[in-house]
Amino acid sequence: MELTERNLKQISKTECFDTSFIKKEIDSGRATILKNKKRKINPVIVGEKFKCKYNLNLGISPVKSGISEELKKLDIAISNGADTVMDLSVGKSCEETRQRLLKSSSIPFGTVPVYTMINDEEDIKKLSKNLILDTIEKQCEEGVDFMTIHSGLLRKSIPYIKKRLTGVVSRGGSLILRYMIENNRENPFYEYFDDIINVLKKYDVVISIGDGLRPGSIYDATDKAQISELKTIGELNSYSRKHGVHTMIEGPGHIPINQIKRNVDLAKKYTSNAPLYFLGPLITDIAMGYDHINGAIGGAVAGYLGVSLICAVGPSEHIGLPTIDDIRLECVTFNLVKHSVNIAKGFKDEIDRDNKLSSFRKKFKWNEQIKLSIDPEYASKRFCELNNSKGDYCSMCGNSFCAIKNTGKALEKV
Ligand code: SF4
Numbered sequence: 001m002e003l004t005e006r007n008l009k010q011i012s013k014t015e016c017f018d019t020s021f022i023k024k025e026i027d028s029g030r031a032t033i034l035k036n037k038k039r040k041i042n043p044v045i046v047g048e049k050f051k052c053k054y055n056l057n058l059g060i061s062p063v064k065s066g067i068s069e070e071l072k073k074l075d076i077a078i079s080n081g082a083d084t085v086m087d088l089s090v091g092k093s094c095e096e097t098r099q100r101l102l103k104s105s106s107i108p109f110g111t112v113p114v115y116t117m118i119n120d121e122e123d124i125k126k127l128s129k130n131l132i133l134d135t136i137e138k139q140c141e142e143g144v145d146f147m148t149i150h151s152g153l154l155r156k157s158i159p160y161i162k163k164r165l166t167g168v169v170s171r172g173g174s175l176i177l178r179y180m181i182e183n184n185r186e187n188p189f190y191e192y193f194d195d196i197i198n199v200l201k202k203y204d205v206v207i208s209i210g211d212g213l214r215p216g217s218i219y220d221a222t223d224k225a226q227i228s229e230l231k232t233i234g235e236l237n238s239y240s241r242k243h244g245v246h247t248m249i250e251g252p253g254h255i256p257i258n259q260i261k262r263n264v265d266l267a268k269k270y271t272s273n274a275p276l277y278f279l280g281p282l283i284t285d286i287a288m289g290y291d292h293i294n295g296a297i298g299g300a301v302a303g304y305l306g307v308s309l310i311c312a313v314g315p316s317e318h319i320g321l322p323t324i325d326d327i328r329l330e331c332v333t334f335n336l337v338k339h340s341v342n343i344a345k346g347f348k349d350e351i352d353r354d355n356k357l358s359s360f361r362k363k364f365k366w367n368e369q370i371k372l373s374i375d376p377e378y379a380s381k382r383f384c385e386l387n388n389s390k391g392d393y394c395s396m397c398g399n400s401f402c403a404i405k406n407t408g409k410a411l412e413k414v
Contacts, residue, residue, distance in 0.1 A: 003023075003026070003033060003043070005019075007033070007035070007042075007043045008022055008023070010042050010043065011033075011043060011045050014051070015050050016347065016348065016349065017049070017050070021049075022045065025045075025047050025049055025050075026045075026047075026246075028273075029237075029241045029247070029272060029273070029274055030047050030048060030049070030273045030275065031045055031046065031047025031048075031049065031050060031275060031308075032045070032046045032047065032206050032246040032247060032248055032274075032275045033045055033046075033204075033206075033246065034046060034084060034108035034110075034145045034146050034206055035108065035145055035204065036140065036143045036144060036145045036203050036205050037203055037204040038140075038141070038143045038203060039109075039143045039145060041105075041106055041107065041108065041145075043108075044083055044084060044107065044108050046248060046275045046277070046308045046309045047275045047308050048275065048276075048306045048308050050308065051338070051342050051345070051347060051350075052303040052307070052308065052309075052310065052337075052338045052341035052342055052345065053083035053084065053308065053310070053338060054082060054083055054084075054299075054309065054310045054311070054312045054334040054335075054337065054338050055082070055083065055084040055085065055086055055110070055277070055309055055310070055311045055312065056077040056082040056084075056085050056086075056312050056327065056330060056331065056334075057085070057086050057311065057312070058070050058073050058074055058077065058085055058086065058087055058088065058089075058101060058327075059086075059087045059088035059089035059090070059094075059097065059101075060089045060090070060091060060093060060094065060097050060321075061089075061090060061091065061321050062090060062091030062092070064320065064321040065321055066093075067093065067096065067097050067100050069324065070087075070089075070097055070100075070101060071100060071101065071104060072324055073322070073324055073327045074104055074105060075104075076324060076327050076328050076331065077327060077331060078105070078106060078107055080328060080331035080332065080335070081331055081335045082107065082312070082331055082334075083107065083108075083309070083338075084108040084109070084110060084145075084146075084309070085101070085105060085107060085108075085109055085110070086109070086110035086111065086112070086148070086311075087101050087102070087109065087110070087111050088112060088115065088171075089115065090115045090119075090171070091119065092119060094115060094116055094119070095116060098111060098116070098139070098142075098144075099142060102142055102143055102144065108145040108146060109143070109144055109145050109146075110144065110145060110147060110148065110208060111139055111144050111147055111148070112147070112148040112150075112171075112172050113132075113135050113136050113139055113147055113148075113149070114150065114172045114175055114176065114189075115171070115172065116135050116139070117131055117132065117135050118175050124175060124178050124179050124182065125179075125183065127179050127188055128188075129188065129191075129192050129195070132188060132189065132192055132196070133192065133195055133196065133199060136196060136199050136200070137199050140199060140200065140202065140203040140205050141203070144205060145205060145206065146205060146206040146207070146208050146248065147200070147205060147206075147207060147208060148172065148208045148209075148210040148250065149196060149207055149209060149210055150170065150172045150173050150176050150187070150189055150210035150212040151187060151189040151190045151193050151196075151209060151210070151232075151236055152190070152209060152210070152211070152212065152213075152229040152230070152232040152233040152236060153168075153173050153176055153177065153180075153187055153190075153212035153213055153229055153232075154186065154187055154190060154228075154229070154232055155180060155187075156228065157213060157224075157225050157228045157229055158177075158180075158181070160223065160224040160225035160228060161177070161213070161225050163223075163224075163225075164215075164217075164219075164220045164223065164225060165217045165219040165220055166215070166216035166217040166219070166220055166254075168212060168213060168216075169214065169215075169216025169253075170210065170211065170212045170213070170214055172210055172212060173210070173211075173212020173213060173214075174212075176188075176189065176212060177212070190232070190236075193236060193239065194239070194243075197239070197240055197243050197245050198243075200245050201243065201244050201245050204246075205245075206245070206247065206248060207240055207245055207246070207247050207248075208247075208248040208249075208250055208277055209233045209236055209240075209247060209248070209249055209250060211226070211229060211230070211233070211250045211251060211252065211253065212229065213225045213226050213229040214226065214250070214251070214252040214253030214254075214279065215252050215253045215254050215255065216253065216254055217254050217285050218254050218255070218256045218283075218284065218285055220254070221252065221253070221254055221255045221256060221259050221263075222255070222259050222262060222263060222266075226252065226253070227266065230266060230267060230270050231270055233249060233270065233271065234270030234271045234272075237249060237270075237271045237272070237274050238272065241274075247271075247274050247275070248274065248275045248276070248277040248308075248309065249267055249271045249274050249275065249276050249277065250277050250278070250279070251263060251264075251267050251276055251277065251278035251279070251281070251302075251307065252278065252279065252280075252281050253278075253279055253280070253281055253282070254280075254281065254282045254283075254284075254285055255280075255281040255282070255283065255298065256283055256284070257283050257297070257298070257301060260281060260283075260298065260301045260302050260305060261305055263281070263302075264276065264302060264305040264306050264307060265305075268306065275308040275309065276302075276306065276307045276308055276309070277307070277308065277309040277310075277311065278298075278299070278302050278307045278309075278310055278311065279295075279311040279313065280294070280295035280298040280299055280302075280310070280311070280313050281295070281298035281299070281302055282294045282295055282298055282313065282317075283297055283298045283301075288318055288319060289315055289319065290315060291314065291315060291316075291317035291318060292312075292313055292314050292315045292317075292329060292330055292333045292334075293333070294313065295310075295312065295313030295317070295333075295334075296313075296333050296334065296336065296337050299312075299313075299334065299337045299341075300337050300340050300341060303337060303338065303340075303341030304341055304344050304345075310334065310337060310338070312330045312333070312334040313330070314326045314327065314329065314330035315329060315330070332374060332375045332378075335374055335375075336374050339353075339374070353372055356368075356372055357369050357372040357373065360372070361404070362404060362408075364391065364392040364393075364404070366383060366388075366390055367390075370383060392405055393405055
């Protein structure tokens with residue numbers, strides 16, 4: 001991995017660690033840098049000791065959205081604080097969508113290359129070594145910074161999948177499973193793993209080892225299918241690191257709160273503390289329309305326990321492709337998640353923001369409070385809507401019952 005002094009200084013400035021500590025974490029495999037050597041972006045570090053971050057998913061489906069809408073979503077994601085984005089486009093226009101989004105992205109950009117290899121059901125039969133390696137190399141050449149490769153789903157897990165309530169819910173995982181069963185073959189991303197690693201290495205592209213068997217319901221959480229895949233992912237992580245390719249480990253999925261710690265601990269154990277990248281997790285199956293809150297609760301717990309990168313979940317999860325408004329809400333929600341995790345991790349700049357806002361709250365400095373809040377535009381709108389004066393109380397308790405005011409008056413006398 002090419003890491004210049006300038007890159008290290010950039011990371012040092014945003015993460016508040018000295019460069020020797022950053023180097024040590026990277027060399028140990030506990031941290032990963034997201035930046036293709038062909039891209040001119042600020043590198044982003046992902047690791048347990050560093051600030052918690054979130055990824056936002058974009059991309060067209062064969063039935064919804066278009067390139068211009070996805071470009072707008074990308075702008076919203078970047079201007080609202082997303083740390084990384086992934087293009088999950090599928091269907092005929094996926095190549096052009098990826099290329100346009102990548103060109104416009106000033107933050108690390110990830111893909112799932114199998115989506116480009118399989119454009120329709122007929123393509124499932126056509127997966128070949130050449131197609132896999134050529135597609136991955138093409139995306140590396142274009143500048144993609146990290147790629148999800150579902151290489152841990154093996155034939156030995158198939159009997160466990162049959163016992164599940166919700167089977168395979170990973171889109172990439174389900175395509176690979178169909179290829180494996182219909183062709184009576186092993187997972188090709190596992191079979192050609194060393195060739196894939198050799199391609200990624202040339203470009204400093206990070207492999208995000210995908211969890212094709214992440215549970216899609218709390219019933220399936222932490223089951224034999226998931227854990228058998230995790231053990232394989234652990235072996236592939238060691239292999240990648242030994243061959244000079246940085247890794248992230250993708251994680252579940254639908255996990256009840258009481259199982260999040262076990263999942264984080266198992267992932268750390270099998271991958272020697274590689275950076276973890278979890279989807280949420282979602283702590284219940286029933287939050288349709290509110291899955292951003294569902295994912296935020298799981299993400300905050302997982303982040304506190306050591307997950308480094310959280311894949312944001314939006315309110316349209318399990319329902320349909322997100323709209324532009326959904327993306328905005330998703331960003332605000334996961335800004336709150338990462339901020340809350342970073343307070344718990346003790347990052348002084350993040351704690352200072354809360355302390356400053358609270359001191360303005362005590363002095364009834366409304367505009368200053370709003371500026372420091374998680375979504376100033378919304379906070380300002382609500383403040384005006386709720387019949388507030390800009391005085392020394394608000395419409396919640398009113399003048400006589402304002403606790404801050406009454407405390408101030410009381411303390412004046414002691
Ligand atoms: S009126 Fe109540 S809610 Fe409003 S500022 Fe005073 S204590 Fe806080």
